[in-house]
Amino acid sequence: MLKLCMTNDIPDREARAFDTTAYGTLFITQRDGxxxxxxxxxxxLxxxxxxxxxxxxxxxxxFIQCSTHGALFQVETGECIxxxxxxxxxxxxxxxxxxxGGIYLA
Ligand code: FES
Structure with a gap:
């Protein structure tokens, strides 16, 4: 199981990107713990x-936002709203x- 980071590396309402072989570039964000x-x-696109x-x-x-055309996504579900x-x-x-306290790829 691959450890990506510690929970305190991602403060509430912040996000961090990671490069992985299994999923390519991904990001993790925190909302209320x-x-x-x-x-x-x-x-x-x-x-x-x-x-x-x-x-x-x-x-x-x-919300999560795409910088190209501004699409907004729910943090909790990833759905574009x-x-x-x-x-x-x-x-x-x-x-x-x-x-x-580690965050791992499942
Ligand atoms: S590329 Fe168009 S909204 Fe993301």
Missing amino acids: QFFAYKNICPH QVELEFLENEFLDQDKE SGPCLGESLTVVPIQVHSD
């Missing part, structure tokens, strides 16, 4: 989501948080 991971691919390093959230840090890929979803990456 829960961690969510998605492949770093926008369902609209199959491009990476962020323009600036580790900047995956909108200005209010409420605004933008050209409305109703589509980011691809979930299964992760596990272990008691050692």
